[in-house]
Amino acid sequence: MYDKKRFFFLPIIRDNKNSLYITDDKNYIIARDEINSPYWIWTIDNISKDKVKEIMDIIKDNKTETITINCRERLYAEIKKIEKTSDVLKINYLECNKLNTIKLSNGFMDKPNYSDKTLLAHFWQDYSKELTKPDNISFIDSLNEIDNWLEDNNFYVWREKTGKIVCMANYWEYNGIAKISYVYTPKNQRKKGYCQSLIHELTKLLLERNIEPMLYTDSSNISAIEAYKKIGYELKETLVRFDITYAS
Helix, strand or coil, X not given: CCCCCCCCHHHHHHCCCCCEEEECCCCEEEEECCCCCCEEEEEXXXXXXXXXXXXXXXXXXXXXXXXXXXXXXXXXXXXCCCCCEEEEEEEEEEEECCCCCCCCCCCEEECCCHHHHHHHHHHHHHHHHHHCCCCCXXXXXXXXXXXXXXXXXXXXXXXXCCCCEEEEEEEEEECCEEEEEEEECCHHHCCCCHHHHHHHHHHHHHHHCCCEEEEEXXXXXXXXXXXXXXXXXXXXXXXXXXXXXXXX
């Protein structure tokens, strides 16, 4: 019924027994993993105003004080006519079906190990400060997050020729689709092609395994989008993330 790549999280949420997952089997799917987590809402191209109202009534029945919604631009345009929205962020969805040849930076893709944990925990703290709402993530929490990544098989870094880590990326795989996430290069290592090289080699690895790679990125991050396009990613759609705050 829906594009499972553009709305990568929907089947994951659906399979969580404790999640909210509501659909009329034709016009929309409303999904939320747990209380206070963002809603993901898929809709058909020409959804009616009555169906938009139906969606909002469902959300109001399950609302918390402030909710975050991820949806298509056309649905956002209808919602903002009837609700006051804030913290609006446009998110580009890109996918790669054919890899381009690029010149790689000096160095190589590698899997990190536990001796890299402290450095990567600092990366994760800096990523959180730069690219998400500031939530003052503690260093202990950051170390625990990196521990989780090191335990799975989907965490990669780019090492420059001396072996120093200069970029990191992770991916989630579900039903043959991989969402590349948490791509981060420290400020003093940017504009050297490390991120592009890492994502190129990671994408190559996924395609060789017959896994479909995709990613989301802030539409204002022009340099990242251009780097991904050079690799072979295509912009397929723009989604919108926004908040609605209700009176308590």
